[in-house]
Amino acid sequence: GNSVTxxxxxxTLSEEAFLTINCTYTATGYPSLFWYxxxxxxxxxxxxxxxxxxxxGSNKGFEAxxxxxxxxxxLEKGSVQVSDSAVYFCALSDRTGGGADGLTFxxxxxxxxxx
Amino acid sequence: KxxxxxxxRYLIKTRGQQVTLSCSPISGHRSVSWYQQTPGQGLQxxxxxxxxxxxxxxxxxxxxxxxxFSNSRSEMNVSTLELGDSALYLCASSxxxxxxxxxxxxxxxxx
Numbered sequence: 001g002n003s004v005t006x007x008x009x010x011x012t013l014s015e016e017a018f019l020t021i022n023c024t025y026t027a028t029g030y031p032s033l034f035w036y037x038x039x040x041x042x043x044x045x046x047x048x049x050x051x052x053x054x055x056x057g058s059n060k061g062f063e064a065x066x067x068x069x070x071x072x073x074x075l076e077k078g079s080v081q082v083s084d085s086a087v088y089f090c091a092l093s094d095r096t097g098g099g100a101d102g103l104t105f106x107x108x109x110x111x112x113x114x115x
Numbered sequence: 116k117x118x119x120x121x122x123x124r125y126l127i128k129t130r131g132q133q134v135t136l137s138c139s140p141i142s143g144h145r146s147v148s149w150y151q152q153t154p155g156q157g158l159q160x161x162x163x164x165x166x167x168x169x170x171x172x173x174x175x176x177x178x179x180x181x182x183x184f185s186n187s188r189s190e191m192n193v194s195t196l197e198l199g200d201s202a203l204y205l206c207a208s209s210x211x212x213x214x215x216x217x218x219x220x221x222x223x224x225x226x
Contacts, residue, residue, distance in 0.1 A: 036217070043119075043205055044217040089158065093215070102148050102160030102173065103207075103215060 002027045006090045006106035013080055014114050021075040021109045023090035031092040033066050033073040038087045085113045119218035121206050127224045133194040136221045140187050140208030147189040149181060152203040164189055196225045
């Protein structure tokens with residue numbers, strides 16, 4: 001079956017530090033990959049996505065590249081801010097062959113940015 | 116464009132009762148899916164509806180059910196509530212099951 005593995009944290013960084021959150025996946029088909037962010041007490045917000053190998057998703061200074069050879073989709077940001085403190089979820093959607101199993105999520109990475 | 120709207124946002128129920136949660140998808144979206152989020156199990160897929168038909172179902176007992184109406188609005192129902200059903204229930208919509216957008220969620224506490 002499909003699965004997503006990501007570092008759980010908490011990850012604590014100082015403001016303006018470089019961020020990397022690792023995400024690797026296992027899928028039977030050719031999935032689309034997503035990063036979602038959840039702020040305290042809120043639902044999930046789509047941060048970025050990539051639908052095929054070598055695609056780079058980007059939004060709000062965050063980037064992630066779909067690496068099929070390493071089955072990875074690591075999230076990066078060059079300079080984090082206190083407002084980036086949240087929980088980040090890596091997810092995949094595998095609809096190859098018309099399947100509709102919903103999103104498969106990682107456990108989430110709690111990011112804390114200190115001023 | 117309005118996002119995914121879920122009601123109620125917060126509710127408290129007693130063990131053994133049932134609960135119905137409602138979701139209005141983004142206008143034009145025909146696919147609605149539901150997820151349960153708990154600290155222990157994380158985010159788990161419940162089911163997905165497309166054009167009023169359940170397209171797939173996650174690994175949850177039959178106490179969890181849902182439906183979708185002709186206007187794409189969806190409801191999910193949990194019968195005979197258990198303490199372990201306390202969770203954040205998230206509804207999500209998409210145009211045809213591609214990029215999925217989530218609502219704010221309904222916080223259910225079972226006492």
